[in-house]
Amino acid sequence: AQTVTQSQPEMSVQEAETVTLSCTYDTSESDYYLFWYKQPPSRQMILVIRQEAYKQQNATENRFSVNFQKAAKSFSLKISDSQLGDAAMYFCAYRGPNYGGSQGNLIFGKGTKLSVKP
Amino acid sequence: DTAVSQTPKYLVTQMGNDKSIKCEQNLGHDTMYWYKQDSKKFLKIMFSYNNKELIINETVPNRFSPKSPDKAHLNLHINSLELGDSAVYFCASSPRDRGLRNTEAFFGQGTRLTVV
Numbered sequence: 001a002q003t004v005t006q007s008q009p010e011m012s013v014q015e016a017e018t019v020t021l022s023c024t025y026d027t028s029e030s031d032y033y034l035f036w037y038k039q040p041p042s043r044q045m046i047l048v049i050r051q052e053a054y055k056q057q058n059a060t061e062n063r064f065s066v067n068f069q070k071a072a073k074s075f076s077l078k079i080s081d082s083q084l085g086d087a088a089m090y091f092c093a094y095r096g097p098n099y100g101g102s103q104g105n106l107i108f109g110k111g112t113k114l115s116v117k118p
Numbered sequence: 119d120t121a122v123s124q125t126p127k128y129l130v131t132q133m134g135n136d137k138s139i140k141c142e143q144n145l146g147h148d149t150m151y152w153y154k155q156d157s158k159k160f161l162k163i164m165f166s167y168n169n170k171e172l173i174i175n176e177t178v179p180n181r182f183s184p185k186s187p188d189k190a191h192l193n194l195h196i197n198s199l200e201l202g203d204s205a206v207y208f209c210a211s212s213p214r215d216r217g218l219r220n221t222e223a224f225f226g227q228g229t230r231l232t233v234v
Contacts, residue, residue, distance in 0.1 A: 043206060043227070044227050047224075091161065095220060095222075097219060105166070106163065108162075
């Protein structure tokens, strides 16, 4: 079964600095998606960035970028120029192909709580 | 113009009651889901519907039943509520890519259910 592991329950960063959140996953599939979601105190789940496994180029969305290491099954999120509004829970998620027992389930890690200090 | 909307946002009810949470998406997606987020913030899939057909049913008590009157709606009905059902419930939907794979999930704002 596929699993997603976020080894940092909590992280802290100074405003305007850079922080990296870690995520590893386990799968036997070669074709899948990886995502980072942000959940602020409002509890809304917001998609931050997505990566397709067959694409070698790391995805980037403004201040957010990923370091996707397929062989190592690692998918870290880098937040540059951190802002107070970045404070939230961040979830790494994996989605496999639409077949098999998982039927393309979106599987989440346990999350990393990011605090941003002014 | 909300993409995925669920109601109510908050629900407080007594043990033993039956309640429903409604979900609607106007994105034209084929697949809709219900997720449960527990007190430790862990998100777990409960149900998935594709074109009104249930395709995933994880180890969820049969007191929980999804109901989909059409492709744009997936409601969650819960019978005989228990204290342990207290959680945040999220509805979501997903588009498909050119290879017909489900991609990212778009989430509703969540319903915080408190059973007393």
